[in-house]
Amino acid sequence: MIHHRHLSEGSRGIGMTSHGTRDRLVSRLREKGIRDERVLAAILNTPRHAFVDEALSSRAYEDTALPIGLGQTISQPWIVARMTEALLEGGSLDKVLEVGTGSGYQSAILAQLVKEVFTVERIKELLRSSRKLFHELRLYNIHARHADGHVGWTTQAPFDGILVTAAARRVPEELVAQLEIGGRLVMPLDRGSEQRLLAIRRTEDGQETEDLGAVVFVPMLSGLA
């Protein structure tokens, strides 16, 4: 399901919002193998410059991760697209949990493709600014909470998709437990020498794991900040 409406541009960086720049980003993502048209349409529709500091807005449509303060980064558009594509592979989703709200960009992409997005962030300051943006962009189907993602969001479980945007040393069992049967958990796993992006599908009697390749994410940390 795609909501065909344009997200309002907010008050920042109007000069950077030209559709030309965003078009070029979408072409690059296509070249790099992103095939899901729903995902590409959401990226075309989302003002990424609004999710980064004004000083970096001229770089917002490059396919790179950028700093968002407090030692964190907004993910590279390619990885946002790849993870969203992997999450949606089984069909459209109603209820998705994201761990690691960060800038809010990934949540904003998801909000245009699924019914309800639940997102948790351990750094209060990041949560405050992303919530403000969701409001400005009228993304009222995003519910954001200050919490440690290791425990998921018990009162809203089960989810038919969970996306983790920070690398953990092991797959949190609590998150698998909050998946619907048939639901998918997409997350980077830190294997020491490198991180691998995994898509884990919960089945009747366990789980199936698919390895989607090497990635680089900030670490998933414990507790609140």
Ligand code: SAH
């Ligand atoms: N999805 C974000 C990516 C931000 S980077 C975006 O599109 O911008 C990953 C984020 O995960 C950081 O903001 C970090 O603070 C957060 N994080 C790390 N460990 C976490 C945890 N245990 N619970 C919730 N958030 C966590």
